[in-house]
Amino acid sequence: MQYRKDITSGALIGAVSIIYLLLTCKVNIFTGPGAAPLSARFVPAMWGTILLILSVLLLVRGLRKRKAALQKRGAAEQSRFSLKGFYLQNTEVILTFAVLAAYIYLLKPVGFLIMSALYIFAEALILSKRGKRRVITALVLAVTASVLIDFVFVRLLYVMLPKGILGF
Secondary structure, three states, X not given: OHHHHHHHHHHHHHHHHHHHHHHHOOOOOOOOOOOOOOOXXXXXHHHHHHHHHHHHHHHHHHHHHHHHHHHHHOOHHHHOOOHHHHHHHOHHHHHHHXXXXXXXXXXXXXXXXXXXXXXXXXXXXXXXXXXXXXXHHHHHHHHHHHHHHHXXXXXXXXXXXXXXXXXX
C-alpha cells in the first residue's frame, strides 16, 4: 500500500510545483544598470523545476509499485476505494498541506517568528510516529529553528520578514 502514498504525494507536490512555477513568472526582473546575468526568477524557477522533476519521479515510482502489486494480488485490489481508507493512508500528507495552508494564510497577520515556530512544531509532530513523539524536543527545535532563521535573515542578510503582532 506504500504505492498509494507515493502516487498521492507525487500528484499533490507536482500540482503545487506547477503552481509555484507559474507564480515565478510574476517575479520582477531588474534590467537596469548593474543587472546580473541571472535574474531574480532563476533560483525560484530552478527550485520549482527540481520539485516538479522529483514529484514526477515519485509518481512514476508509485505507479510502478501499484502495477506490481495489482499483478501480484489480482484485480480485486482495483475496485476497493473508500474515502476513510484514503484519509487513513494519507493522513500525514493531508495534514501537512493543511498546516502549510494555515501557515501561508496566517504568516502576515501573525508574523514570521510565531508562525514558523508553530509550523515547525506541528510538522515535527505530524511526521513523527505516534508512539515516539517527543513534544518537548519538537518545541525546542521549533523555537530554536525559527529564532535562528529570523536572526540570519533579518540581522545578517537584511531581509525583511513579516513582523505580525509582536512587531519584531
